Every structure is written in C-alpha cells, then in structure tokens.
Amino acid sequence: MGNKLLLQDLIDRLSESGKLKKKDAEQFLRAFFKVIEESLFQGEVVKIQGLGTFKLLKVDARKSVSVSTGEEFQIDEHYKISFIPESSLKELINKPFSHLEPVDLGQVAENTSLLTEMGQTDKADFSEERSNVKSKEFEPEKKSKKAEPNIVKGEEIDIDIDRRNIENKTVQSVHDLEESPEEIVGSSHHRTIIIWAVFALIVVSLAIWAYLSNSAAKKDDIRKEEAIEAYENGQKENAIQQMDTLTGFVEDSLINDSITKAKKNGEEQEKAKVTVPKASKHKTKTSGTGVQVSNPADIATETMKQGGRLTLMALKYYGNKVFWVYIYEANKDKITDPNNIPVGTKIRIPKPDSTKINARDSECIVKAKSLQTRILSK
Amino acid sequence: MDEAQTTELVKLTASAIADILAEANTLAIKGFGTFEVKKQEERISVNPATGNRWMIPPKLVPVFKPSSLFKDKLKTRGDHGQ
Numbered sequence: 001m002g003n004k005l006l007l008q009d010l011i012d013r014l015s016e017s018g019k020l021k022k023k024d025a026e027q028f029l030r031a032f033f034k035v036i037e038e039s040l041f042q043g044e045v046v047k048i049q050g051l052g053t054f055k056l057l058k059v060d061a062r063k064s065v066s067v068s069t070g071e072e073f074q075i076d077e078h079y080k081i082s083f084i085p086e087s088s089l090k091e092l093i094n095k096p097f098s099h100l101e102p103v104d105l106g107q108v109a110e111n112t113s114l115l116t117e118m119g120q121t122d123k124a125d126f127s128e129e130r131s132n133v134k135s136k137e138f139e140p141e142k143k144s145k146k147a148e149p150n151i152v153k154g155e156e157i158d159i160d161i162d163r164r165n166i167e168n169k170t171v172q173s174v175h176d177l178e179e180s181p182e183e184i185v186g187s188s189h190h191r192t193i194i195i196w197a198v199f200a201l202i203v204v205s206l207a208i209w210a211y212l213s214n215s216a217a218k219k220d221d222i223r224k225e226e227a228i229e230a231y232e233n234g235q236k237e238n239a240i241q242q243m244d245t246l247t248g249f250v251e252d253s254l255i256n257d258s259i260t261k262a263k264k265n266g267e268e269q270e271k272a273k274v275t276v277p278k279a280s281k282h283k284t285k286t287s288g289t290g291v292q293v294s295n296p297a298d299i300a301t302e303t304m305k306q307g308g309r310l311t312l313m314a315l316k317y318y319g320n321k322v323f324w325v326y327i328y329e330a331n332k333d334k335i336t337d338p339n340n341i342p343v344g345t346k347i348r349i350p351k352p353d354s355t356k357i358n359a360r361d362s363e364c365i366v367k368a369k370s371l372q373t374r375i376l377s378k
Numbered sequence: 379m380d381e382a383q384t385t386e387l388v389k390l391t392a393s394a395i396a397d398i399l400a401e402a403n404t405l406a407i408k409g410f411g412t413f414e415v416k417k418q419e420e421r422i423s424v425n426p427a428t429g430n431r432w433m434i435p436p437k438l439v440p441v442f443k444p445s446s447l448f449k450d451k452l453k454t455r456g457d458h459g460q
Contacts, residue, residue, distance in 0.1 A: 002402055003404070005406070010398070010407070081411070081452065092396055093415055096438065097437050104431075105431040105432065107431075
C-alpha cells in the first residue's frame with residue numbers, strides 16, 4: 001500500500017507468476033517499454049489489453065503569460081503522451097469505492113425558491129393593488145428587496161398604455177414561473193416547503209408595508225421618484241394620444257387577452273380580474289388639448305379623450321398625479337366611476353389650493369393619498 | 379520467443395501492473411514513466427437539461443505520468459508521423 005515500486009519489482013512479480021527467469025523477464029520488460037515508446041514516436045496508438053491505451057495528443061500552440069515577468073510568450077505546438085486506462089483496470093482500481101453510486105440531489109435548491117419567490121411577489125403586488133394606493137408606497141421598497149418582477153411592477157404603477165402591455169406580460173410570466181417549479185419539483189415534500197415559503201413571504205411583505213406607511217421620510221424620496229417616472233410616462237402618453245384609434249383597438253384586444261388568460265387557471269383568474277378593471281381605469285381619458293377657462297375658480301377645463309386620465313391632468317396642472325383626487329372632487333357630479341370616465345366628459349381643473357395641493361409638501365401628498373384610498377374604496 | 383509467447387507475456391505484464399496499482403502502489407519505470415493511483419474527489423454535477431444535481435462519489439483512477447526523459451525525447455523528435 002502506497003509503496004513506490006520500480007522496474008525491479010515488476011521483474012520479480014513477472015518471474016514469480018510466469019515461467020521465465022528474472023533475466024529474461026528483465027529483458028522482456030525493457031523491450032516492452034521500448035516498443036511502446038518507439039511506436040508512439042512513430043505516431044501509432046499503442047493498446048495493451050488489460051491495461052489501456054497510450055497515444056500522442058497534439059497540443060495546439062497558444063499564448064501564455066510568464067508568471068514572473070508578466071510578459072506574453074508563445075507556447076509552441078507540441079505533443080503530449082496520454083494514457084487512457086481500460087475500463088477493466090479502472091474497475092479493478094476503484095474497487096474500494098465501487099459501492100458508491102451517484103446520488104440525485106434533485107432540483108437545484110436556489111432555483112426553486114427563487115421561482116416561488118418571484119411568483120409570490122407578484123401575487124402580493126396584486127393584492128396590494130386591490131387596496132390600491134398602498135401599493136404605490138409598497139412598490140419602491142420591494143424593488144430593492146426582490147429584484148426583477150418588481151421592477152416591472154414599479155413601472156406599471158405609472159399608468160400608461162404601455163402599462164397594460166407590461167401587465168399582460170407579467171401575468172404571462174407569472175404563469176410560466178408558477179408552472180415550472182411544479183413541473184420540476186414533483187415531490188410533495190417540496191410543495192409543502194414552497195407553501196410555507198409563500199406564507200412567510202406574505203407575512204414579510206405585510207411587515208414591510210406596515211413599516212413603510214409609518215416612515216414619512218422614506219416616502220418622500222419615493223414620491224420624488226414617482227413624480228419623475230410619472231412625468232416621463234406623461235410625455236409618452238401625449239405621444240400615444242395622437243394614435244387614439246389605434247391604442248383603443250390595442251387596448252380592447254389586450255383586455256380580451258387577459259380575459260382569455262384568466263380562463264386558463266384559477267389563480268391567474270384572480271390576477272386578470274385585477275388587470276381588467278385596471279385597464280378600464282385608463283380608459284378614463286383626458287385630452288391634453290382643448291383647454292378652456294369657463295369658471296373663474298378653475299384654471300382650465302379639459303375634455304376627456306381616449307387615453308386620458310385624471311392622474312395625468314393632476315400631474316400636468318398640480319405636479320403630482322396623486323392630486324387627481326381634487327380634480328375628482330370638483331367633478332363629482334359628472335364622474336360616477338373615477339376609473340371609468342366616458343370619453344368627451346368635460347373636466348374642470350380647479351385652482352390649486354396651496355394648503356392642499358403642493359407637490360413639494362409631503363403632508364399634502366399623504367393627505368391626497370388617504371383621500372384617494374377613501375375614494376377608491378367606495 | 380514466438381508470437382504466442384509474447385502475447386502471453388504482455389498479458390502477464392499488464393495484469394502484474396494492474397495488481398500493483400490495485401494494491402494502491404506506485405510503479406515507476408525509469409525512462410518511461412510512472413503508473414499511480416489518484417483519488418478523484420467527490421463533486422456535484424448539474425445536468426444542464428433538467429437542472430438536476432448529482433453527487434458524483436469519489437473514485438480511484440489509474441494515472442500514467444511520462445518521465446521527463448520520455449518527454450524530452452518527444453520534444454527532440456520533431457516528427458511523430460502525424
């Protein structure tokens with residue numbers, strides 16, 4: 001065991017087992033190795049039964065870097081001697097470990113949990129969005145916490161026609177994500193773990209939300225972000241409005257889409273339901289044009305257009321979309337559902353009351369948000 | 379020595395070498411190289427198609443290392459008929 005044997009030992013063994021003298025054995029072995037060597041040099045492949053195959057392998061020229069000087073130098077093309085043991089020899093040598101078999105460890109653990117987490121995150125988002133405003137506070141924090149799906153989500157908040165696209169895509173991807181772990185995992189044990197993970201995630205999400213609603217300082221930053229995003233989206237919206245008819249068509253087809261998808265599975269149905277009212281919300285359109293001043297208390301009057309929204313008007317006139325609630329208050333008589341305002345409705349934009357409407361004041365925004373919650377929960 | 383004898387001797391030699399290695403010994407032949415047994419550590423491999431992970435157990439593998447003399451000869455003989 002672990003001894004280093006030399007040619008002499010091989011000679012001894014050979015002469016013991018065989019019928020030849022030590023001298024002959026030595027002669028034979030020397031010739032044996034010599035033949036192998038010579039044959040290799042002639043480019044032959046030498047196969048010895050019960051042992052293995054010797055052959056020369058060509059190593060292509062390559063560049064390398066000198067370890068000491070860091071200089072590049074060329075390693076020339078050369079040959080190396082390779083020995084491939086026969087499987088019988090391999091088995092013989094591996095006897096001590098032959099009882100070991102490869103073990104299937106199943107699905108890569110991180111993948112599974114990641115998939116569930118992604119699926120779950122979206123679920124949480126949807127439920128949050130049902131209670132509406134809250135999700136806006138919720139989102140940015142989650143963005144940092146759980147990467148991808150939230151980024152998509154975060155953009156979604158900033159109402160746009162593109163948004164429906166994103167939403168539909170998200171629904172689809174959620175569908176994919178939810179199916180895949182089940183396909184792969186298979187075992188009921190894993191399912192239980194997933195269910196627990198999902199449950200834990202919901203609890204964590206709620207805790208984060210509770211924390212956020214109490215932290216005014218953080219919200220301030222978030223609101224700034226929102227305002228910027230909303231502004232960008234507002235610009236996009238203007239461009240899109242020029243293609244009213246087209247977008248209307250796209251919209252309808254998208255809604256239909258989400259309904260069809262909803263039929264696919266129960267869980268998704270739930271989400272799609274959320275998607276549909278959302279889509280219709282954006283039907284609540286306003287035009288950026290046709291501004292008239294008819295009432296001295298108003299700064300403008302807008303006509304609701306395809307693709308228009310109260311939030312966009314609020315952003316345009318008051319600097320933050322959350323102040324749409326005041327536009328709604330001023331037009332309560334004409335608007336039955338703030339999420340679905342008929343095209344052509346004249347919307348009065350009241351003069352902003354600086355104590356209530358001030359995009360730079362976080363308290364105003366908080367008030368508007370609570371008002372928004374009340375209006376939307378009606 | 380005729381062919382049949384030689385064949386037998388080669389077989390004997392091969393089994394002798396195999397025995398030496400099976401006993402976890404190292405066999406060094408001057409001017410030719412060294413036969414030894416190496417332990418390949420266990421590892422985890424992932425099936426890229428299914429994503430399943432497999433624990434590959436450790437194993438013992440026979441290894442041949444040509445001697446430096448052999449390698450030098452290889453270098454000096456530029457043409458290997460390939």
